[in-house]
Amino acid sequence: MSEIKNIKVDVLKSKQKSQVIVKITDSENNEGIGEAWWGLPDPENPGGYSDPIASVIENILTPKLLGKNANNIEKHWQDLSDFGYRYGDQGIYLMGLSGIDIALWDLFGKKNKLSICQILGGAVHETLPCYASLPPLRSPKLVIQETKRAINLGITAIKLHEIETNYVNILRTEFGNSIKIMVDVNGHYSLLEAIKAGNKMKEHNITWFEEPIKPMRDYKSIKTVGEKTGIPLAGGENEYTLTDFKNLLDKDILTYLQPEITKIGGITTAKKLSTLIEMYNIALCPHNFSIGPSLYASIHWAFSSLKTTWIEIPWVPENFGFDFYNELPKISNGKIKKPTGFGINLE
Numbered sequence: 182m183s184e185i186k187n188i189k190v191d192v193l194k195s196k197q198k199s200q201v202i203v204k205i206t207d208s209e210n211n212e213g214i215g216e217a218w219w220g221l222p223d224p225e226n227p228g229g230y231s232d233p234i235a236s237v238i239e240n241i242l243t244p245k246l247l248g249k250n251a252n253n254i255e256k257h258w259q260d261l262s263d264f265g266y267r268y269g270d271q272g273i274y275l276m277g278l279s280g281i282d283i284a285l286w287d288l289f290g291k292k293n294k295l296s297i298c299q300i301l302g303g304a305v306h307e308t309l310p311c312y313a314s315l316p317p318l319r320s321p322k323l324v325i326q327e328t329k330r331a332i333n334l335g336i337t338a339i340k341l342h343e344i345e346t347n348y349v350n351i352l353r354t355e356f357g358n359s360i361k362i363m364v365d366v367n368g369h370y371s372l373l374e375a376i377k378a379g380n381k382m383k384e385h386n387i388t389w390f391e392e393p394i395k396p397m398r399d400y401k402s403i404k405t406v407g408e409k410t411g412i413p414l415a416g417g418e419n420e421y422t423l424t425d426f427k428n429l430l431d432k433d434i435l436t437y438l439q440p441e442i443t444k445i446g447g448i449t450t451a452k453k454l455s456t457l458i459e460m461y462n463i464a465l466c467p468h469n470f471s472i473g474p475s476l477y478a479s480i481h482w483a484f485s486s487l488k489t490t491w492i493e494i495p496w497v498p499e500n501f502g503f504d505f506y507n508e509l510p511k512i513s514n515g516k517i518k519k520p521t522g523f524g525i526n527l528e
């Protein structure tokens with residue numbers, strides 16, 4: 182039996198974005214690696230807002246798993262979900278469980294020399310296009326510089342996290358219609374502001390408007406933004422359970438769905454979401470802003486899932502205070518090839 186021997190959590194502390202890395206070792210010395218959601222940035226105390234997520238893993242989840250059979254991934258997910266239900270079925274508890282789940286899948290794949298994508302049924306895409314997801318830069322010069330750097334790798338889609346609509350204008354003026362532009366404001370606007378901003382950006386033909394409204398799950402207002410602007414909407418990175426996603430999809434608001442694998446409960450939930458997404462016939466664009474095990478796991482999931490449309494690649498200038506655990510996936514002509522490595526490894 183492959184017994185879970187050790188679970189270790191490391192918070193890699195960076196000024197703008199930390200990472201919560203989970204390593205699980207079994208009795209045969211196989212290792213699996215996972216990642217929980219990373220927490221909000223805390224430049225004054227790097228990693229400070231990640232520590233509570235690490236604590237869930239160390240103090241609640243780990244003691245329930247040690248000595249158990251590492252192969253029983255679904256059972257562990259169900260047992261841990263059931264055990265922690267009174268902490269809520271959304272939020273920090275599920276973020277911790279996501280890190281554990283990805284590590285267990287990775288361990289199983291590496292031990293059996295199988296890629297996660299293969300275990301999920303194999304790739305249904307040979308390549309997938311990626312878009313460069315720029316962090317909030319608040320500088321036209323940097324936005325242009327980073328867009329040029331992406332174009333040099335053949336990437337033709339750029340996502341902005343700027344709240345001022347003139348950035349879309351700046352990109353269109355500089356690059357014309359050679360690029361697609363997505364805009365994500367992480368729930369910054371009121372309804373009226375979002376409609377106004379949406380109508381301005383519409384003139385510059387944006388591909389999607391992501392999480393336009395504060396609070397981010399005010400579905401009624403989000404629906405109104407879509408109706409009043411006619412711009413396709415994206416969202417879903419702050420949904421957690423299968424029920425959350427079903428409720429959201431039933432509302433018929435979004436064109437692009439963006440589940441975040443470090444929030445939903447890892448690969449175990451992701452594979453179930455693929456079915457839901459297929460049933461609702463909506464474009465899947467897995468959310469990710471971490472070049473780490475979670476991005477690699479997302480890529481395996483994305484390739485096994487029929488409706489995947491885009492892969493999000495964090496696109497961060499050097500010395501920006503984002504340190505990443507893994508290397509950037511190989512990008513050729515703006516596309517990523519199907520993963521073939523064992524576990525979550527890409528090659």
Ligand SMILES: [Mg+2]
Pocket residue numbers: 365367391392418
């Ligand atoms: Mg977003």
